[in-house]
Amino acid sequence: MGTAFSVKDLHFRYPSSSEDTIKGINFDVVEGEIFGLLGPSGAGKSTTQKILVKLLEDYRGGIKYFGKDLKAMGHSFYEEIGVGFEVPVHFTKLTALENMQFFAGFYKSTANIQELMERVGLWEYRNMKVGEYSKGMKVRLNFVRAMLNNPRVLFLDEVTNGLDPKNARIIKDMIAEYRDQGGTVFLTTHLMNDVEQLCDRVAFCVDGNLIEVSTPRDLKLKYGKREVKVEYRDNGAIASAVFPLDGIGFNEEFQNLLKTANIETIHSGETSMEEIFIIVTGVELNEQANQAD
Amino acid sequence: MNKLTRLIRGEVKRLVKYKILPVSLATAAVWIGLFLFISAKEAREIAPLLIFVDVAAMSILLLGASHHLEKQDGTIRTMMVMPVSLGQIITAKTAASMLLAIESAVVTAAALYLIHGATFNYALLLLFVAIAGAAHAAIGFVLSLNSKDFTTMLGLLMLYMFVCTVPSILFSFGIVDAKYEWLFMISPSHSASHLISSAVRGEYQLAMIIAGCLYLTILAAALFRFAVYPKFKDNAARG
Numbered sequence: 071m072g073t074a075f076s077v078k079d080l081h082f083r084y085p086s087s088s089e090d091t092i093k094g095i096n097f098d099v100v101e102g103e104i105f106g107l108l109g110p111s112g113a114g115k116s117t118t119q120k121i122l123v124k125l126l127e128d129y130r131g132g133i134k135y136f137g138k139d140l141k142a143m144g145h146s147f148y149e150e151i152g153v154g155f156e157v158p159v160h161f162t163k164l165t166a167l168e169n170m171q172f173f174a175g176f177y178k179s180t181a182n183i184q185e186l187m188e189r190v191g192l193w194e195y196r197n198m199k200v201g202e203y204s205k206g207m208k209v210r211l212n213f214v215r216a217m218l219n220n221p222r223v224l225f226l227d228e229v230t231n232g233l234d235p236k237n238a239r240i241i242k243d244m245i246a247e248y249r250d251q252g253g254t255v256f257l258t259t260h261l262m263n264d265v266e267q268l269c270d271r272v273a274f275c276v277d278g279n280l281i282e283v284s285t286p287r288d289l290k291l292k293y294g295k296r297e298v299k300v301e302y303r304d305n306g307a308i309a310s311a312v313f314p315l316d317g318i319g320f321n322e323e324f325q326n327l328l329k330t331a332n333i334e335t336i337h338s339g340e341t342s343m344e345e346i347f348i349i350v351t352g353v354e355l356n357e358q359a360n361q362a363d
Numbered sequence: 364m365n366k367l368t369r370l371i372r373g374e375v376k377r378l379v380k381y382k383i384l385p386v387s388l389a390t391a392a393v394w395i396g397l398f399l400f401i402s403a404k405e406a407r408e409i410a411p412l413l414i415f416v417d418v419a420a421m422s423i424l425l426l427g428a429s430h431h432l433e434k435q436d437g438t439i440r441t442m443m444v445m446p447v448s449l450g451q452i453i454t455a456k457t458a459a460s461m462l463l464a465i466e467s468a469v470v471t472a473a474a475l476y477l478i479h480g481a482t483f484n485y486a487l488l489l490l491f492v493a494i495a496g497a498a499h500a501a502i503g504f505v506l507s508l509n510s511k512d513f514t515t516m517l518g519l520l521m522l523y524m525f526v527c528t529v530p531s532i533l534f535s536f537g538i539v540d541a542k543y544e545w546l547f548m549i550s551p552s553h554s555a556s557h558l559i560s561s562a563v564r565g566e567y568q569l570a571m572i573i574a575g576c577l578y579l580t581i582l583a584a585a586l587f588r589f590a591v592y593p594k595f596k597d598n599a600a601r602g
Binding site for chain 1: 366369373376377380381433436437438440441443444445446447448596599600
């Protein structure tokens with residue numbers, strides 16, 4: 071596996087701003103992985119993604135795309151990437167199929183539009199104008215648009231935002247399948263459920279800096295409590311006891327409880343990605359969602 | 364089909380779907396109706412003004428409407444991540460805008476011939492409409508890219524028309540003395556008006572025509588290069 075993107079000491083400043091929005095970040099996105107970029111609103115996630123898809127070019131630092139300088143890449147770069155924006159990006163007066171056929175016409179290699187639309191449940195609505203689509207249908211069509219050119223790298227921004235659990239599951243399954251077939255995904259989201267289910271590695275972006283780059287598992291180990299919590303019935307009431315994880319196999323009190331009590335649940339002190347997000351970024355997720363709205 | 368052709372076809376298809384071309388045709392039909400009630404001499408006098416209004420005002424208005432509809436739909440941003448150049452995207456949009464101007468000229472010329480049997484140098488008119496159309500497409504882009512929504516764009520267009528177009532219309536009605544025409548040529552609207560009137564009326568002042576063509580061509584090139592091209596990408600990236 072190669073390195074899809076290698077980002078070194080990346081700085082970016084908007085012309086209207088007096089300070090850098092991106093303040094010297096470094097990270098690699100490995101080919102075949104789902105890399106999640108997380109962080110509160112205004113942290114620099116979208117700016118980073120816009121730089122990687124060449125919508126913003128006046129950056130400082132180095133970005134290599136499969137070993138080639140990103141700045142030197144021409145339009146052929148867009149043959150290889152698929153971009154799923156958070157907001158709908160379709161001609162509302164055209165039908166969904168007309169939209170997909172129009173965009174597909176610009177690529178050398180194209181996926182089967184019918185298969186993609188069938189998979190996300192939109193084929194039967196292909197002749198409906200996009201303006202008449204619900205928010206969830208537009209989100210699914212955005213995903214189809216991103217997959218149209220059989221991309222080598224897929225950029226997804228809040229890919230399941232606004233989807234019901236069933237359709238979110240379908241999209242996540244398709245992303246996982248794409249990764250399993252060798253595709254690389256750069257995901258920005260504030261939905262920690264997506265991160266837990268999809269990401270191989272995540273990076274937290276806060277105020278233009280990357281402060282953690284790791285796997286969800288390692289983050290959970292790092293920020294989790296090394297303890298085991300047992301809930302059991304004691305004279306009809308629910309009781310609980312907490313034991314240190316280290317040396318749990320030799321903890322007589324723990325073993326005794328397992329043998330004698332009516333155990334209801336046993337949980338390790340593993341923390342959730344949501345808690346890790348709050349610890350690392352210092353921002354509550356509901357506060358973050360309100361900002362995103 | 365190459366990518367530019369595909370882009371232009373897409374633009375024309377959307378002009379129809381977004382009802383911009385039908386509205387433009389309906390406007391032209393109103394002008395044709397007008398020709399039925401006036402003499403051939405009057406028709407030949409008024410025809411350049413009708414074509415000029417479509418080239419200098421309607422095409423800017425329709426380009427602005429199209430731009431802000433696409434901005435609202437988010438499609439400009441998604442087109443920026445397709446394997447096409449920014450130059451191709453802008454060229455396609457300019458071609459669509461010029462199509463509206465040429466459509467107006469063709470409909471007006473056809474009406475003049477069919478109703479009054481009046482003919483003139485059609486090739487020259489098309490050339491002048493193309494030059495004036497390109498310059499006004501560039502002006503339309505500048506106004507659209509510097510306005511946050513269609514209403515703001517309409518305000519800017521009104522300002523542009525008040526400064527550049529209205530004086531030219533007053534000139535065409537003889538309200539301003541002809542000796543000041545060289546001064547008026549600074550206005551892109553008046554340069555366009557002069558070229559279109561020359562072709563329809565068959566009255567040519569060579570120096571003014573050369574100056575008008577050169578000025579509008581240089582203005583279009585400068586606006587596209589220094590005002591439209593850099594701003595377009597920035598606008599798309601910011602959404």
